[in-house]
Amino acid sequence: MPVYSMTGYASAQHSPGSAPAGQEGTRPSAGMRLGLEIRSVNSRFLDLSFRLGEELRAHEPALRELISGRIKRGKVEVRAGVEGAAADAVREPTLRVLQRLGAVQDTVRTWLPDAQALSVGEILRLASADDGGSTDWGEPLLALATQVLGDLVAAREREGGRLAKMLLSHLAQLRGLAEQARPLIPQLVEQQRQRFLERWKEAMALTEGAATPEAAQDRALTEATAFAIRIDVAEELTRLAAHLDEIERLVKKGGEIGKRLDFLIQELHREANTLGSKSAALELTRISVDMKVLIEQMREQVQNLE
Template sequence: MPVYSMTGYASAQTSAGTAPAGHDGSKAATASRLGLEIRSVNSRFLDLSFRLGEELRAHEPALRELITSRIKRGKVEVRAGVEGASAELAREPSMATLQRLAAVQDTVKTWMPTAAALSVGEILRLAAAEGDTSVDWGDNLQKLAARTLEDLVSAREREGARLAKMLLGHLAQLRQLAAQAKPMVPQLVEQQRQKFLERWKEAMALGEGTATPEAAQDRALTEATAFAIRIDVAEELTRLAAHVDEIERLIQKGGEIGKRLDFLIQELHREANTLGSKSAALELTKISVDMKVLIEQMREQVQNIE
């Protein structure tokens, strides 16, 4: 199954059929255009928002159902509207339309004498809207939305493939850094052992003079405890390798893996931090820093995966 990004954009347009010329000699209405665009960005959950024209708002539930069937996460914005062709804006209203508008205006003025008269622009706009009432926008909108949504999913899939490739590259680099760190552990153990022995001899020397044997023993135990905690980086490397393997498995599996990847990235960061805090050598500290840089880059990429 592919890896999907939450970032994508798609748009499409379609035209409604041209209305025939009227019996009174009015010109034929040119086709209206239905335009729709869907854009999505990353979000923790699925967040849908719609900006639809007046003639399309009744179809929002159907659009919502269509989108939720294909998209599970992301902030998705849907815009749709109907626009008349430029020729349609200047077409001559039919005599019947003008008579109806005049009758409505007379009725309004009867009850509201101070109401303003209709302007030429308002008459043309109302006439154009009346000409669109016969168009089945619901059917057109559903077909257009299905096509646009397919394009959006394809765009998210392409972006997801790019993110997956980058993540796999970073995982390979993390493995290389872990492989460099692993041989250092025995060397660090030996270095810390020598320091421990030196401090033990110092403690025993103090015990021959002012310090009691019990004090020397307590100091030796303290040094031994600090030594054990300080050099224990093998566990961190083991857990880090396990997290890297799991992330790679999820990427190969695909699907809705974004939340799981986000959790694993946090665990990777924790292990790299602990590795740096326990480091007893400059080389190991540098490896820890390089790991954290890679992991932070991965975190940014994972934020966009569905």
């Protein structure tokens, strides 16, 4: 299953032809152009916003249902409008519409004699909102939205594929750093043990027998053991490896993995921090810093995954 980014953009336009004979008023007029674009960025949840022209606002619920069926996360903005000379032209009301408006006005003035007569502007506004007008954009709008949505999903898939490759590359680098850190701990423990034993010998020479050799040696070995426990990062490296394996499994599986990856990245950062806090050598500190740089780069990209 592919990995999808939440970042993408797609747009298209549609210019309908003239209505068939005998069906005037059921389709958009020739010369008008329907434009639609969808852009998306990362978000914790699915956040849909619409900027639709006056002729298209009635179709927002259908657009919302269509998009939510294909996209699960992201801040998605939909813009659609009608362009062209005919879009801004004043439409002449049909005789049927004028008759209906006249009948309604007569009924109102029968009961409310003081009511004012409809003005030309009010007649044009009411006529343009009438179902008998020539602004039935539902079918072409949904067809165009389906096309643009498919292009957007394809763009998100391509971007997700690039992010997946980057994540797998970073996982390999983190594994390499963990392998560099693993043999450093026994070396540090042995070095510290030798250092404590040398201090023991120096202490024995200074005391000139005032302290028993066994007690001084036990104290040196106890300090060496405490040091070994304090700097031991075997558990952190084991958990780090487990998190890396799980991230790789999720990336190769694909689907809606963004939230789970975000949690695992936090756990990776926690282990890298602990590794640095236990560092007793400059080389181990460098490894911890390099890990955190890679993990931070991964975090930025994971936040773009659906």
